[in-house]
Amino acid sequence: MAQSDMDATNMVSLPALLRRNAVNFGSSAAFREKEFGIWQTWSWSKALNEAESLALGLIELGIQPGDFVAILGRNRPDLYISMVAIQMAGATPVPQYQDSVAEEMEYVLAHCGAKFVVAGDQEQVDKVLEIQSNLPDFEQMIYLDGRGLRKYDHSKLHSFASVMENGKNSGQNSKSTLKDRENALTYDSTCVMLYTSGTTGRPKGVVLSNANIIETAKTTCEFDDLKKTDEIVAYLPMAWIGDFIFSVGQAMWSGFCVNCPESADTLSTDLREIGPTYYFAPPRVFEMQLTDVMIRMEDSGRFKKWLFDYFMEHARHVGGNILDGKSVGFGSRIKYFLGDLAVYGPLKNTLGLSKVRVGYTAGEAIGPEIFEFYRSLGINLKQLYGQTEASVYITQQPDGEVRGDTVGVPTPGVEVRISDNGEVYYKSPGTFVEYYKNPESTAETKDPEGWVATGDAGFFEEDTGHLRIIDRAKDVSKMSDGSMFAPKYVENKLKFYPNILESVVFGAGKDRCVAFINIDLSAVGNWAERNNIAYSSYQELAGHPKVLETIQSHVEEVNASVAKDKMLAGCQVHRFLVLHKELDADDGELTRTRKVRRKIIAEKFEDLINALYDGSSSIYTETEVTYEDGRKGKISATLQIKDATTNNLADIAAQ
Amino acid sequence: MNNSDGYVTDDGRTIGGVVMEMKNITLRFGGVTAIKDITFDIREGEIRAIIGPNGAGKSSMLNVVSGFYVPQEGEVFFRGVKRPPVKPFEVARQGIARTFQNIALFEGMSVLDNVMTGRLTQMTAGILSQAIWRGKAEQEEVENREICERVIDFLEIQSIRKTPVSRLPYGLKKRVELARALASEPKLLLLDEPMAGMNVEEKEDMSRFIWMLMMSLGQL
Numbered sequence: 001m002a003q004s005d006m007d008a009t010n011m012v013s014l015p016a017l018l019r020r021n022a023v024n025f026g027s028s029a030a031f032r033e034k035e036f037g038i039w040q041t042w043s044w045s046k047a048l049n050e051a052e053s054l055a056l057g058l059i060e061l062g063i064q065p066g067d068f069v070a071i072l073g074r075n076r077p078d079l080y081i082s083m084v085a086i087q088m089a090g091a092t093p094v095p096q097y098q099d100s101v102a103e104e105m106e107y108v109l110a111h112c113g114a115k116f117v118v119a120g121d122q123e124q125v126d127k128v129l130e131i132q133s134n135l136p137d138f139e140q141m142i143y144l145d146g147r148g149l150r151k152y153d154h155s156k157l158h159s160f161a162s163v164m165e166n167g168k169n170s171g172q173n174s175k176s177t178l179k180d181r182e183n184a185l186t187y188d189s190t191c192v193m194l195y196t197s198g199t200t201g202r203p204k205g206v207v208l209s210n211a212n213i214i215e216t217a218k219t220t221c222e223f224d225d226l227k228k229t230d231e232i233v234a235y236l237p238m239a240w241i242g243d244f245i246f247s248v249g250q251a252m253w254s255g256f257c258v259n260c261p262e263s264a265d266t267l268s269t270d271l272r273e274i275g276p277t278y279y280f281a282p283p284r285v286f287e288m289q290l291t292d293v294m295i296r297m298e299d300s301g302r303f304k305k306w307l308f309d310y311f312m313e314h315a316r317h318v319g320g321n322i323l324d325g326k327s328v329g330f331g332s333r334i335k336y337f338l339g340d341l342a343v344y345g346p347l348k349n350t351l352g353l354s355k356v357r358v359g360y361t362a363g364e365a366i367g368p369e370i371f372e373f374y375r376s377l378g379i380n381l382k383q384l385y386g387q388t389e390a391s392v393y394i395t396q397q398p399d400g401e402v403r404g405d406t407v408g409v410p411t412p413g414v415e416v417r418i419s420d421n422g423e424v425y426y427k428s429p430g431t432f433v434e435y436y437k438n439p440e441s442t443a444e445t446k447d448p449e450g451w452v453a454t455g456d457a458g459f460f461e462e463d464t465g466h467l468r469i470i471d472r473a474k475d476v477s478k479m480s481d482g483s484m485f486a487p488k489y490v491e492n493k494l495k496f497y498p499n500i501l502e503s504v505v506f507g508a509g510k511d512r513c514v515a516f517i518n519i520d521l522s523a524v525g526n527w528a529e530r531n532n533i534a535y536s537s538y539q540e541l542a543g544h545p546k547v548l549e550t551i552q553s554h555v556e557e558v559n560a561s562v563a564k565d566k567m568l569a570g571c572q573v574h575r576f577l578v579l580h581k582e583l584d585a586d587d588g589e590l591t592r593t594r595k596v597r598r599k600i601i602a603e604k605f606e607d608l609i610n611a612l613y614d615g616s617s618s619i620y621t622e623t624e625v626t627y628e629d630g631r632k633g634k635i636s637a638t639l640q641i642k643d644a645t646t647n648n649l650a651d652i653a654a655q
Numbered sequence: 656m657n658n659s660d661g662y663v664t665d666d667g668r669t670i671g672g673v674v675m676e677m678k679n680i681t682l683r684f685g686g687v688t689a690i691k692d693i694t695f696d697i698r699e700g701e702i703r704a705i706i707g708p709n710g711a712g713k714s715s716m717l718n719v720v721s722g723f724y725v726p727q728e729g730e731v732f733f734r735g736v737k738r739p740p741v742k743p744f745e746v747a748r749q750g751i752a753r754t755f756q757n758i759a760l761f762e763g764m765s766v767l768d769n770v771m772t773g774r775l776t777q778m779t780a781g782i783l784s785q786a787i788w789r790g791k792a793e794q795e796e797v798e799n800r801e802i803c804e805r806v807i808d809f810l811e812i813q814s815i816r817k818t819p820v821s822r823l824p825y826g827l828k829k830r831v832e833l834a835r836a837l838a839s840e841p842k843l844l845l846l847d848e849p850m851a852g853m854n855v856e857e858k859e860d861m862s863r864f865i866w867m868l869m870m871s872l873g874q875l
Contacts, residue, residue, distance in 0.1 A: 036804035037767075037816065147809070148867050151667070265814035 013185040013210045015051070015088045017252040022048035025228065025255050031077035034262035034270055042077050044255070050078075050164060052178070054085035057167030058116070059174045061140050061158070065090030065181060068112040068193065072096045072105070072128070073120020075234040075260045078144055078160060080248060082118050083192065090181035091116075092190045094205075095238040097197075097592040098124065099585070101630050106131040108195050112205055112436060113137035118160075122148040125157070187211040192248075193436060194241050196388050197591035205436035206241075206388045215429035216391040217249035219412045223396065224358045230256035230277045231355075235267055240593060241388040242362070246280055249391075271352025279359045283366035284594060286381075288522075289351060290370055291498040295526045311339035312376070319344075319376030324400050344377045353379050360384050360396070363593065365469075365488070367496035368404040375402065383407050385469060389445065389452055390414070391430030395467045406466035416467065422457040423473045475598065477508040483570035485513070487598070490562055490571045497554045498523040499547075502583050502590075504601055505573060506609055512646075514612035515576040516605065517551055518583055524550075539580045539637055548642055551578055555644040563647035572646040575612050577619075579605075580637035586626045608639065617641055661698065668870075671699030673735075674843055675720065680729035682715055689715045690726070697843065702869055714756055717845050721753050722746035734842075748776045752841035754832040756848040762821040766831050769820055770806060773838030774799040799838075806837045810864060826857035833864065844868075 011017055021030065021044040031042040042050070063069070069086045071093055073079050083093040094112050096105060098120065105127055109117070115137050119125045125143050129152075132138050143149060144160045167174075191210045195203040220226075234247040247258045256278070261270040297308050318332045328336075348354045359374070359381040366383065374381045384396035385407035394416060397408035410416045414428035427450045434442045446452045457476055458469040470476065471486045479485045487505040494503040494517070501520035507513035519542050528535055528544070535541040559572040583589040589601050602609060604623070611619035622636040661671040675697040682690040690712045697703045705713050718724045719731070725740045732738065733749060752773070760769050777799065780792040807813055810830050815823060820831060829849065836844055849865070850858045 036801065036808060037813070038804075148870070150870060262813050263811070269814070269817075 011214065012187040013087060013182075013189065014084045014191060014213075014248065014252055015182050015185065017214070018044070018048050018051060018084050021252065021255050028228070028255075029257040030251075030255075031080060031258050031260065032274075033077050033260040034266070034273075037262075039259075039273070042081070047077075047081055047084075051081050051085040051088060053164040053167040054082055054160075055088035055167065055178055056170045056174050057163035057165075058085065058089045058091070059177055059181075060166050060170050061116070061163065063089050063091050063116060065184070067091040067116065068094050068114045069116040069118060070094045070096055070109055070112075070114040071118050071238060072124040073098055073118070073144065073238070074264065075236075075238055075243070075247070076120065076144065077258070077260055079118065079120065079238060080234075080258065082142075082160075083248060084252075087185065087189075087191065088178060088182050090184065092193050094193045094195070095244070096195075097237050097239045099237075099628075100127075100592065101586055101626065101628075102127040102130045103630070106134055108203060108205075109135050109138065112193060115139045117141045119143045121145040125149060125152070185210065187214075190433070192244055194239060194244065194388055197240075197593045197595065204438055204441055207433040207436050208241075208391055208430075209433050212391045212430045212432065213245070213249045214253065215413070216245060216393055217253035219429070220245075220393055220396075221250050221254045223398070223412060224278075226250055226254045226256060226278060226358070228255040230254070230357070231259060231274055232256065232278045232280075233259045233261065233267075233271055233274055233276045233352075235261055235264075236280070236282075237592065241386075241392050242280060245392045246278075268352065272349065273352075275352060275355040277355050277357045279353065279356045281359075281361060282363040282593070283361050283370070284364070286361060286366065286370055286374060287495070287498075290373055291520065291523050293347070293351075294498060295523060298526070298530065308343055311343040312373075314339055315344060315376035316372065319378060320372060323375055323378055323380060324402065340378070348377055348379065353377075356380065358382070362386060362392075362407075364595070365492045366404070367492065369496060371404040384411075385467065387454060389432045390426060390428055391432070393430060394424075394426050394428070394454070397466075401464070401466070403466070406461065406464070406468050408467065409465050410467070416460075417451070418459055419453075421473075422459065422470075424454045424456050424458045424467070424469070425451045426454065427451050479507055479513075479570050480509055480511045481570065484567055485571060486568060487513075487571070489568060490515075490558065490573065491596075493558045493561060494554065494573075499527070499550060500554060502596065504583075504596055504598065505571070506602065506612075507571065510613065512574040513571050514609065515555070515573045516601070516608070517555075517576055517578045519547060519551070519578060521582070538582065539635070542578045542580055543637065543640065545640075548578060548640060551576070552642050552644055555642075559644060559646050569647075573644055574646055575641055575643050577608060577612065577639045577641045580621070580639060581623060581625060581635060584625075586628065587624075612641060661700075668700060670701045673697070674699050674733070676732040677716075677720070678730045678732070680716075680719060680726045680731070682712070682719060682724055682726045690719070692729075694729075700869065702865070714847055717753065717847050720843075721751055721845055744776065747839065750840075750842035751845065752836035752839045752843075753845035754829070754836050754847060754849060756851060758825075758828045758832055760820045760828060760832060760835070763819060765817050765819055766812060766823070766834075767803065767807070767816050769831055770803045770834045770838050771799065773806075773835040774803065776839060802840065803834075803838050806834045809837070809867075810834050826853050826860075829853065829857075829861070830864075833861075837868070 011020060025044045027043045029041045030044040030047045032039050069091050071079055071082060086093045094114060096108060117128050119128060119141055125141060128141060140156055142158050142160055142163050146159050187210050189210055191208050191213045193205050193207050195205050232246060234243060236243045251258050259274045261267045297305055314335055318328050318336055321328050322336060356379050359379055361381060362384045382397040382402050386392040386394045393411040394414055395408045395410050414426055416426045419425055431450055431452055455473050456469050457471055457473040458467055460467055471488045475488060476486050485507050490505045491503045494500050499520055500517055502518035504516045505513055521538055524541060524547060528541060541547060555573050555576055562572050563569050585592050589597060591597060607621055608619060618638055618640050620638045622634055624632055624634055626632050661669055663669055673696045678694050680690055680693045705716055707713050719726050722741050722743045730737055778795050780795050784790055784792040807816060812830055812834060815827060820828060850861050
């Protein structure tokens, strides 16, 4: 890499990378954020100036080496810059999920003993003030957006601008302190601490060193040839390792620009305006986008609908092959070109994906239809597999070897092996240092040689060397007759229907499987509108007989597909119900990254599961819900329980 | 009634002197007396609510304040000066902005354009300059756009900036109306039934905006 020639060996920390970029790239854009309707730009040199001022300001406030500083807020350049500034001052940034309720935040802030907090706005400030009496280590809070904070007690509150101003005007003492602390940073110093979302139990603080982040950034930037000219849009939670690697690690390493949207609601417009070349989204985002496209096509005129269907059919056949550089007939290419003019091009533009050179999805299995849809449009969407403990990357798909059902080959530098019981283990330069204040869990996960257990079951395909993930090892179990029970496999199949947002399948140790279904309000709501079905609430729509009928047909289709797989035929869903509320992270049913917390759901809705197994046709239930501001309430409903047709393995064999 | 002195509320807010004073207002439409001998004042930094059943004359009162109706009896003082009968646009120039009970936006125009109309009283560029978009017109537009963008940011309507108003739901239209009123940087803001027809969530939002406005005395 040409730009890293400048004493590449000294690039042992984020501040060092920032300084290199300020020298090498100076006035080119490091960050952009849309504010007051205009994209505001931070050049690399401005970013460095701000980071220095803020670091000095933090030293003036009394930050000490080894302190933890929590970062709460949506993706904003100032918050990314603070992470580097915190490191400069010798402390460790701990980004938090901005939509966490105060109680969840309390656990994490108390666990790491955060002394300082950088908060985005009043909402975040309020949360910390609410729990501060339980945070003995908490000292000072810095806020970015001062709206609504005028009358607050400012003895512990400082505006971001004033801290920077203090830093700028600080004396020689602070400046030499900063220099010493920055020079003391090594490849082994802690770079960041990120809390796992905690599918099971309490979140754990994953300590990642500079070496973890920078080595990972280095190899993966080379893998996908990420350059200074690339653009990304940073919209995923800052507390998530993926965002840290993409928007901080890789961005600092290769010098590309990180664009922050104006607000969560404007994301689609902002995406379109920026046109990222490097894009990441979890399967859920792609599913939602596709659902949205399909809904709008349903509402469009007959000609447009026909045009869309006609060319999408063609793209399905040849789009993926063209993308992979395989041989495709001349006529098909011409037709694809026309389709690009009429449908694919404008569609990609609307989605803001016109310029995407490298796109990734990870976190969960993506539906093959959804994956193929994007690839057939000519978007180079690939899959990767990883986790916080690995600084994301374990395996990823190289260009030209992209398939819906694998997660790719091991990332350069990563060793992967499959244990005797099928669990995936890895060892890599990105392997985390430890779980903070939790040596038992560290020892359970990472063995002395550095092999880390992923908790996922998988296998390597013999001919291609690609890794395939079956399910979380903990979730895979046996049914009462001894056959394999892999709930996620069935749930993913169900979720691929636009009408189904979420599903949870139960059946471990039982003779048959049952399921909870969550409808997708936008898809089902739109369907209801088109069919003149009136409803006044989510609950009413979820219980509508016609909706149940539709869901039933989806479940039966899934059953037919599951039945074809000999090993998993036992996982067919015999009975199901449509839940009266959306599963929600605020209620603890999902993690903040929206993964299902099976055990908690099973405990919370025990009455419903019992009803599914005892044959009753309906059940009355009351559920406690948490509102976004932390208040609690109760909703009650009588849910219908439906039987779904299942298929006998023998019948299928006979056909 | 003391005009100059303010007072401090229980929760520590400072209420300033009288901004607007209505003295013995009586308004009649032919034989119908809509308002009879009403006297009240509005002070700086305070929220003054006018409540009453249907037909009590709430909207009529607001129309008197904003200069739509001229009362048959009584006097209106604005910032210490007695106000002669004036045209509504003159009232607007004096720094009084209002929203309407039945939303009165330009349905075919975008949210941003609607908010920009709130700045019209501050624009002085001639029609020619506006048409060729040079010099003063351009400079004025940039300055005024910035003020509007601050309002848009404050009311959290960035995502509908370019959306035609006709496509918005009722609650958002109300918010756009408030945005237009705020764009004129008013000294006195009149809200006619700001929460009529809203759901709980929209009402909470609207209360929050009004409260935050008052806490910051309109400084966005």
